[in-house]
Amino acid sequence: MNQERLAGLLKNIVVEEKRILTDKVDLYSYSFDASFGVHLPDIVVQPKQTNEVAAIMKLANEQAIPVYPRGQGTSLSGGPLPVNGGIVLDLSKWDEKLDVDHEDMVAVVSPGVLTADINDAALKFGLIYPPDPSSSNVSTIGGNLAENSGGPRGLKYGVTKDYVIGLEVVTPEGEIIRTGGRTVKNVTGYDLTKLIVGSEGTLGIITEATLRLFPKPQATKTMMAVFDDIVDSGRAITRILSSGILPSKLEIMDNGTIVAVEEYEPLGLPTDAEALLLIELDGHPVAIEDEIQRVETVCKESAARDVRVANTSEEAAELWRARKLVSPAIVREKPTKISEDATVPRSQIPAMFKRLREIREKFKVDLVVFGHAGDGNLHPNIIADKRDEEEMRRVEQAVEEIFEAAIELGGTLSGEHGIGTLKAPFMEMELGEVGLDMMKRIKESWDPNNILNPGKIFPKPGQRLVLTNG
């Protein structure tokens, strides 16, 4: 259908005409995300009511037009890309509702609310919303829900899915359903809430979510431990966790990351160290004072050559600054960052580091590793220049081998970034033919016309990894 006719039909649905975008310039800004590929939609709609979304989905089914829900477009895996053209639903403007109920310890939110704003609203009641993807200041909760976003606090507090207890959802065929509710315990039928969260916008469009909040920890404490041998740092992690202490964050930076940050901004980091752990404890102030000493002892016994404990919140912020600078630091030399999130069982972290080192040498790529070591969720990042086709071919091969290594070590393709378009070619490698088929059966039974976010998660026959914008 041509754009003009489609716009005419959508005007009967959407209350304000200005929420229908047809200009080429507007369409272009919805053609990409934070991963790879440029795909122009035919039209963009900014719905702000559940009924609008339902009517759009009914229209889309009648006319066989693909629909792609989208938040702020920070996806690292291609989740919101309009790969077959059609309608982009920009839900980021729909941010009116952010209701905290401190008695029920829940927040009820519209899909366009920024994730960090939920935590800020909760803090006024002495509560927190624990999931903390590093994009939380710019990404919407709707996007976080679609992708089941993680973050450093995942080790102790879990991921987005662990905090969602109820949803309002528009089905692919345009019906409105409510899943779950306001109670933490609910075993009434299949758990559609946890099925839809993390389904990357392929099973429904989330128009409202009810999220659990938690009491705010009374205090936090941060330390840094420096290791000459990355295997020792892995051993330290295991010992900390089996000593009855569960840190709120446990991050690792490898030598390449340390050097990049130190070159970017001199912080006095040990550029000859093989690994650096950043550890945060939270809880009762007396308890974490005691626990931080025990963590220090464990690190020293595990051959840490240096341990620094922050005594003030300023000192803690200083230690975390190293981690915060990783992303800007590593893209200084080349413009293209391929950010993976292959995840392995915790015991396999040293083996994964070894494999990553081999991959770096084999394909001669600029590969650094950092991430959430406490839960095995590493971030191998390759820095390249996407205009250099020969380099990008090597990067593609390296990424394929990273996925193979993660799966061989009992891990998974993606810990928190999602499959989207980028990792779809590798799904069968992890899930097997039948496993993937069971997922496809759900998709087909819910979206028989394949209208909602097509081209994601499920590979097309013969689909391969392509890290260019062609």
Next chain:
Amino acid sequence: MNQERLAGLLKNIVVEEKRILTDKVDLYSYSFDASFGVHLPDIVVQPKQTNEVAAIMKLANEQAIPVYPRGQGTSLSGGPLPVNGGIVLDLSKWDEKLDVDHEDMVAVVSPGVLTADINDAALKFGLIYPPDPSSSNVSTIGGNLAENSGGPRGLKYGVTKDYVIGLEVVTPEGEIIRTGGRTVKNVTGYDLTKLIVGSEGTLGIITEATLRLFPKPQATKTMMAVFDDIVDSGRAITRILSSGILPSKLEIMDNGTIVAVEEYEPLGLPTDAEALLLIELDGHPVAIEDEIQRVETVCKESAARDVRVANTSEEAAELWRARKLVSPAIVREKPTKISEDATVPRSQIPAMFKRLREIREKFKVDLVVFGHAGDGNLHPNIIADKRDEEEMRRVEQAVEEIFEAAIELGGTLSGEHGIGTLKAPFMEMELGEVGLDMMKRIKESWDPNNILNPGKIFPKPGQRLVLTNG
């Protein structure tokens, strides 16, 4: 198919003939669970290998014979009942594997392992398996997984589903798949793990599970608070939770429960009190010493007339004895216990207590209330005699009104017991026609011949609640 022919076909699949049961006496012991209804299966098989289960499911599809997986049969909602005859798969004998990996902090288990045994095995490594359904000494992990069992520790630690990161599953059509894995973070495709856990054995047969373990809390502390007004106890709960303290258990007993326990075994409980809270804190010893004092202060400020803090583990056990005796105490006068688990948002607990009081008076039933107040998961229990048909009709009406009240107050039919046969008639009341249909689509796409555990969750047209064994 007649039993003899079926047994013959199964002998080609099951390695040991003694694991095929055909005697009437044996079949009878698989005809009921801890809820209502007696349904004889045609045959019982005790598989101990994944391949056996897969072959049985293929045979069952070819021959259109229903199959019902079963653990120890402690279900309170009819989950394992062979309502259409056919094959019962008794998985309780399959208990060989219980491997704890303290580095990855996981346990890998066979379906027949008793839940309490997992926790015991974890304790040897300073770890715990947190979910603690009160049946944990007699129920299998397979049953817990099928029903997504809860328990008192759910308030702080969540329920069974929150600890399952990987499954081996035989699909309804007899294919073997693996979902999830050994990592806590995993966003590779749809979350089949959390879909299958809690699906009451209708979407697959779990043949192995990988469970997260947690560091064992260093210490625990218990107290009891006595209230003249149940609304005050509700206020105390909210204040405790919004003060930054998250108890590991927060249980309530109403006056009827207190009186029943005290008559059963004199413990010196206050039989004139309207409510009694039992609170357990866990964590660092110094922290919980401080926190228990703050909880005590909050309770007193919320009009608790008496607060007792246990100073030793013996005193703590003494306080918990009151809660442990509830079940034996309440069935002393009449033999039939109808144990519901309607769950409401925490703020609605006082309103739910009021509704339950009205229901008790309206239908003149022996209704007592206790349960997991911290997460709104109440256990209204009606005590009756199932041989008294007139009484059972009143009980059925009372139960219907309990469900209506829970849903009107924003809650759910079931917090932890499941839907099974008993609550199926009320599904549409909570989920609506479309919500239920979306669940049914999944079932039909996975089990097109409706072979696996038919008659559960989804109501038959016109199905009503029946609390008799007829």
